[in-house]
Amino acid sequence: MFKVFAFLKRNVRLTHDEYRAGHIGYHSGHSRRMKGMRGYCVNVWANRDLKQALGTLHDQIVRGAPAGFLDQWDGFPCVHFDSNATWIGSSEPEKTRATAEGLAVDPDRTPDDGPYLFDEIPDSGGDFRSHHLRMDEHVMLPVERVEYKQTKLVQFFRRNPAVPENAFRAGVLTRHAPLAAKMKGLNGYIANFRDPDQEAAIRGFYPDGSWRFSAEGRAFSEAFCSLWDGANELWFDSLDAFKAARTDPDIAPEMDALERHLFEAVWLVEVDESVIVMPNRDPAPAFYYR
Numbered sequence: 001m002f003k004v005f006a007f008l009k010r011n012v013r014l015t016h017d018e019y020r021a022g023h024i025g026y027h028s029g030h031s032r033r034m035k036g037m038r039g040y041c042v043n044v045w046a047n048r049d050l051k052q053a054l055g056t057l058h059d060q061i062v063r064g065a066p067a068g069f070l071d072q073w074d075g076f077p078c079v080h081f082d083s084n085a086t087w088i089g090s091s092e093p094e095k096t097r098a099t100a101e102g103l104a105v106d107p108d109r110t111p112d113d114g115p116y117l118f119d120e121i122p123d124s125g126g127d128f129r130s131h132h133l134r135m136d137e138h139v140m141l142p143v144e145r146v147e148y149k150q151t152k153l154v155q156f157f158r159r160n161p162a163v164p165e166n167a168f169r170a171g172v173l174t175r176h177a178p179l180a181a182k183m184k185g186l187n188g189y190i191a192n193f194r195d196p197d198q199e200a201a202i203r204g205f206y207p208d209g210s211w212r213f214s215a216e217g218r219a220f221s222e223a224f225c226s227l228w229d230g231a232n233e234l235w236f237d238s239l240d241a242f243k244a245a246r247t248d249p250d251i252a253p254e255m256d257a258l259e260r261h262l263f264e265a266v267w268l269v270e271v272d273e274s275v276i277v278m279p280n281r282d283p284a285p286a287f288y289y290r
Contacts, residue, residue, distance in 0.1 A: 001281055002081045004201045007073040007131040009119035019074050020044045022117045028276045030111040032290065034090040039080030039279030043154070043271035045070050050270050057243055060256070064265025066227045080279050088204040127211050131224050132202050134195040138173060140181040143188030143235055145275065150187060151239050152273045155232040158265040168262060169193065176258045180232070183245035188235040198225045
């Protein structure tokens with residue numbers, strides 16, 4: 001499975017909530033039809049002050065959060081495709097619009113709102129700043145999506161430089177994530193490592209002349225990628241359920257010790273998740289399916 005997080009910053013003319021409405025209300029209706037798509041969820045950072053909501057727990061479990069992190073993006077769609085090749089070919093049009101002549105390619109399938117929705121690069125002809133990053137995912141607890149709005153938290157982390165890369169990954173996958181997956185009330189847990197190749201998701205997907213491959217674009221991406229090495233996705237019924245689970249005396253002491261050992265920095269972002277195309281990691285059916 002080829003998974004991509006795409007961090008996007010809103011156009012300066014929009015408020016955060018206007019961006020949310022524009023992305024989910026219109027943009028996603030077009031982009032959900034990308035060829036070969038196997039999953040599409042849009043995560044927009046929540047308006048709640050998480051530090052205040054978590055109280056004393058916040059200072060216990062958050063360390064080294066980068067200043068102004070949420071100023072760099074408003075939302076990150078998460079998309080799934082079968083392979084890199086399928087991702088690269090996802091912009092190819094498909095016949096999905098029924099007409100009097102039969103099924104046809106929809107001439108309106110490509111949204112025209114990009115320059116107005118996203119942070120446009122001046123004099124770029126409509127290109128915009130973004131961070132499209134391939135993620136190596138590990139489903140530690142399959143997500144159970146209930147029929148009401150859940151609380152979703154994304155735990156960003158940066159490796160402790162004293163821990164070698166191989167030992168770090170092993171520590172996260174064999175010690176930290178299995179322990180976290182035991183938290184009471186957890187509805188899903190996915191561990192993600194950012195591909196160290198910051199161009200893994202854009203090479204072939206965007207044209208070679210894109211701003212993303214310029215010296216400025218690469219420096220822009222490198223600065224963002226230097227902040228974090230991975231992100232864990234957690235689903236709970238409520239923030240109170242997370243607080244109770246994370247302070248459970250059967251888990252908290254070991255979790256605290258592991259995070260101090262493994263992570264140089266670790267912080268939480270609450271996001272509002274909209275499931276546009278339910279992720280499907282099983283073999284693709286032999287017919288059009290969303």
